[in-house]
Amino acid sequence: MxxxxxxxxxxxxxxxxxxxxxxxxxxxxxxxxxxxxxxxxxxxxxxxxxxxxxxxxxxxxxxxxxxxxxxxxxxxxxxxxxxxxxxxxxxxxxxxxxxxxxxxxxxxxxxxxxxxxxxxxxxxxxxxxxxxxxxxxxxxxxxxxxxxxxxxxxxxxxxxxxxxxxxxxxxxxxxxxxxxxVRAEESYAERERLARIVHDGVLQTLTFINRRGNEIGGAAQELATLAADQERSLRDLVSGRPRVVAAGDTTDLAVVLRGLADERVTISAPAEAVMLPKDRAGELRAAVVAALDNVRAHAGPDARAWVLVEDLGGEVVVTVRDNGVGMPPGRPDAAAAEGRLGMASSIRGRMRDLGGDATWATAPGRGCTVVLTAPKDLEPLAPRRPGRHTPAAGTTPAARSMRES
Structure with missing residues (x-):
């Protein structure tokens, strides 16, 4: 009893x-x-x-x-x-x-x-x-x-x-x-409602952007291609169709992330390939993209970002550091409480789905360092307790050297 x-x-x-x-x-x-x-x-x-x-x-x-x-x-x-x-x-x-x-x-x-x-x-x-x-x-x-x-x-x-x-x-x-x-029924009804909203609004807008971008041509075609990719992803999401990744279908995480480099973003990766299943590499890339989006939106117009990829054998660590304005301590939790789910969902949520975690180290005027850690195994692992095995932000040797450089 x-x-x-x-x-x-x-x-x-x-x-x-x-x-x-x-x-x-x-x-x-x-x-x-x-x-x-x-x-x-x-x-x-x-x-x-x-x-x-x-x-x-x-x-x-x-x-x-x-x-x-x-x-x-x-x-x-x-x-x-x-x-x-x-x-x-x-x-x-x-x-x-x-x-x-x-x-x-x-x-x-x-x-x-x-x-x-x-x-x-x-x-x-x-x-x-x-x-x-x-x-x-x-x-x-x-x-x-x-x-x-x-x-x-x-x-x-x-x-x-x-x-x-x-x-x-x-x-x-x-x-x-x-x-x-009853909860499953309510969840399904809510999913259907959101699917209708997405279909009637966002998908129609993305379709229009794709069509107009192709009609205009030139630089607008890149925008059209991005809109088409997002439209396909959203259609898969709202329809509930899972992305099928063949077993053993892997890719080099370093190659995947190098495509994010530009005049404000520097990518550093090991000389050896960092092989991961494609779905895990895709989720890591999406988390890095969300972190870089935060840099562009909040770090300041002159802020730069450095992305460091580390292969620790059984897991990979991706550190995203910027030299922007930083943010107050506890901002990730406060943002989640306000309904801003970029850090809580797009970054930390993705990493925990992979069996890893995301941590932040920041201070006003001193930039921000985000550490993304995930195991390399094909099967997702159960989320680990923060701080038990996951390196804290800026604690890996390479991350410390990035912070001090």
Whole structure:
């Protein structure tokens, strides 16, 4: 049986679990009344009736509190089981030992099953069996020599705890699957809505730019080609068609990134090829492009950028450094909170999808250094904890030399 930690919000329980909880709230006082009637009928057999009175007063107080709360927690289930156990053991105080051994009813009677039901509601089939085991042990200890009635009651308790626990477990699992299905349906509907927006707006604009660029010719054709590439990528995205990359289809990351060099961007890479699967190289290139776009947009008109590619054997590290105006500490997190997802999604999100990470080192007036780290394996790895294996910004030897140059 588990309990929510303080401050957490427990998800709504399934209807079946709620019905069992409400039924238990009604069952406790009714079962206690029945047990009290039986005790009154056999009061002449008691040698210490005050013990029976004490047991019923305690059980009454708890039944009122538990039924008033109309919920079941792990603590409440433990209290139910504890009080039932003590009540069963107290039977030997209220009745003579001979009467108990001969099969006298325990003081709590059927109220003892409240703890079994509570444990089953809270802990599922396992909790129900544990609750039944606790009450069964108490029954066996109290009578010493179990008779047929004792064994019969124990079997009923085990079946009760297991069946109610199994019902609550299945109900919770069904609700979980239903919630997953509803979220998937909502996600699909949102994707369809965004696809319509992209199709009616961005795709039509890119198509127009492509057509007009080809009509104008000259330098505009480069713009037309870029628009056509982006149109194809967006169509694949909104249609849900995955990009198929053949197994073993690799490329040199250095060659891929050298195409980004211009009068403001310098690319430095090892003399040896840095071979990566094409899809991973493409994602790394996209992250570098996003970092360079940030340099052009925010570093200042005269800022320059240097891109360094390092092959560390099992992973690659790409460092993007600029000599621009820099940015305040904590800006990546603040930008994500403002809905500006360039750093959080286009850069860090891509790297974490590859099993790596992205880190920033910056200060106002001192430029910015972005370190992109990703494993070279074909299969994406699980995202790693930042700072555990991922080099911090500017900590690799080559990155430090770039920063100091």
């Amino acid at each position: 588990t309990s929510a930690s303080p401050g957490t919000v427990r998800p709504a329980e399934p209807g079946v679990v709620g019905a069992f909880t409400r039924g238990l709230a009604i069952f406790r006082p009714i079962a206690l009344l029945y047990a009290a009637i039986l005790a009154w009928v056999h009061r002449e057999d008691m040698n210490r009736p005050i013990a029976a009175v004490a047991v019923f007063v305690i059980l009454l107080i708890w039944s009122v509190i538990a039924s008033w709360r109309r919920t079941v927690t792990t603590r409440m289930a433990v209290i139910d089981l504890t009080l039932a156990t003590l009540g069963i053991l107290a039977t030997s105080l209220a009745f003579p030992r001979e009467a108990v051994v001969s099969g006298a009813l325990t003081l709590p009677g059927i109220w003892s099953s409240s703890g079994v039901v509570a444990a089953a509601i809270r802990g599922g089939a396992r909790g129900g069996l544990i609750g039944a085991a606790v009450i069964s042990v108490a029954d066996l200890v109290s009578v010493i020599k179990p008779n047929f009635g004792t064994i019969h009651n124990i079997v009923l308790l085990i079946l009760l705890g297991w069946l109610i626990g199994l019902s609550t477990t299945l109900a919770r699992e069904s609700q979980r699957l239903l919630e997953v299905s």
